[in-house]
Amino acid sequence: MKRPPLVIRLIVYVLLVIIAVAINLPFFWMVITAFKNEADVFSMPPKFYPTVYDFRNFVRAFQIVPIARYLVNTLFVAGSVTLLQLVFNTFAAYGLARINFKGRNLIFLLIVGTLMVPPEVTLVPLYVLVRKMGMLNSFKALIVPFMSNAFGVFLLRQFFLTIPKELEDAARIDGCGRLRILWNVILPLSKPALWTMALYTFLAHWNSYMWPLVAINNDQKQMIQVGISKFASMWETEWTLQMASSTVAIVPIIIFFFFVQKQFVEGISISGMKE
C-alpha cells in the first residue's frame, strides 16, 4: 500500500501518542502521587509534577506495611511455582507429544479439560481441601495446588510436536533413553516455549489475588497484591503511601516486561489464551 500524505501520517502519530499517554495515565499519576507530600495531594487544581524529590513516602510505606515481607513472599511463591511447573509441565507435555501409548488422548483431554473449570468455581472446595491438608496460612497453600497447569502443558506439547521426529530417532539409535532425549534434544530446542511458559506462570502468580485472599490470613505470609490492597482499604486517605506501595507492586513488572515483551506477545498469539 502506498504511503498516505504527510498530514495524515502526522495525525496518526499524534493520535497514537495521545492514546499511549491516556492508557498509561494511571501509572504516571501513581508515580507522581508517590512523590508528593501529604498536602499537595489535596490541592486543586492538582499539581502535575512531583513535590518531594526523595523516597520518604516509600520509606514510610515500608515502615507501616510489611511490603518487604510481601515482596520476598511473592518472589518465593511465584518462583517456586514457576520452577515446579517447568518440571511437571515439561514431563507431561513430552509424554503427550512424543510417546505413543493407550489412553494418551484421554489423559490429554483430562488435563486440557481443566481449562474449562474456572478457579472461582473451585474456590470453596479447594479452600476446604487445603484446610483439611493443614496447609492454610502457609506457602504450601500457595504453591502445592499449582504445581502443574493445563495451559503450560498445552503450550509445551504444541511446541514439542513441531520438533522433527528424526532428531529424536537419531538419538535413540545412539542408545539414548527418553529422559536423556528430553534433556539433550528436546529442551535445548524448546527454549522460547519454555521461556514463554515460565514468564506467564511467574506473572500470573505475582499478580494473583483471589486465592491468597482466602488461603492466607497472616500478614507475614501474605502476597504483595492482597497485602497492599488490604493496606489501601485500611488507610483510606493516605494516597501518597498507597501510591508508593502500588508503585512497588507494579513498576518492577513493567520494567521486566519491557525486556521480555516479545515472548509475551508471541505467547498469546500462538495460543490465544491468557494467564
Add this chain to the structure above:
Amino acid sequence: MKRETKDAIKGWFFVTPSLMFQVLFVYLPLAYAFFVSFHRWNMIRPMKYVGLRNYIDLLTSEEFWHSLYVTFIYILGTVPTSVILGLLLALLLNMNWLKGRGLFRTMFYIPVITAMAAAAVVWNWLFEPNVGLINYIMGFFGIAPKKWLNDPHWAIVALIIVGIWKRIGYNMVLFLAGLQTIPRTYYEAAMIDGATTFARFWHITLPLLSPTTLFVTIIQFIASFRVFISVSVMTQGGPARSTEVITYFLYENAFNYLKMGYASAIAVIMFVMMFAFTLLQFKLSQGKVFYQ
C-alpha cells in the same frame, strides 16, 4: 518386554504427576462443589443434607438475580467497547508505513500485564470524588463531577471503565495476529478495482477477521463474567449492592457468611453457564480459530 508395554510405562511415568495434580486440585474440588451444594454447612457444625434446597433458595432469591443482572450490565459495558477499541488500535498499528510499531504495541499492552489489584488501588485514587484526576479532567469538557465509587449509579460505570482499560491491549494483540493472516493480494486486487479504504475494510478486513472477532468476543465475555478483583478492591459490591457481581456474591456468601452450601450452589450454576459459553465458542468457531 514388548515395545508397546515399554512405551506405556514410560508414557505414564511422564504424565502421571501432572495428571495427579489436575485430578486432586481441579476435578476433585469440582466434584466436591457439586456435593457440598446439596448440603447446609458453615464449616463449624457438621454438614446437613438438604437436597435441592440451596438451588431453590438461590433461584428464588432476589440477590442472586440482582447479581446476575449486575454481571450482565458489566459484560454489556466492557465487551463490545473493548473489542471495538482493540480492533481500532490493531488497524492503526497494522499500517505498513508506521514506524515504532513495537513501542506503541508495548505501551498499549502494559495494562494487560499489570496486576489488577494494584491497578485497582490506583483507580480508586483516580476516581476520588473531590480531588481525583478523572473529575478534574472531565471538568475541562464541562462535565459535572461524579461521586463515582460512592454513587450507586456510577460505581458500575467506573468498574466498566477499568475493565475496558485492562483488556484493550489484549484484544489488540489478537486482532494484530488475525490481520497478519489476511493475504495482501486481496487488498491489491481491490485497489486495482478502485475500492475505497472503507470498502476494503468493510468487504475484506472485517469478514476475514470474523473468526478472530468471535474468539476475542467470547474470551472477553467469559473474562467479564468472572470479574472479581476490581470489585473486591474498589467497591466490595457496594454502594447499596450496585456492583455485586456474581463472583463477589459467591465470595461473600462463602467467606463472610460461611454459607458454604449456598456458595457452592452459586459455583455450580456459574460452572454450568461458563461451560455453555465455552461449548458455544467451539461450536461457532469449529476449528477456524487460529491456534497452531
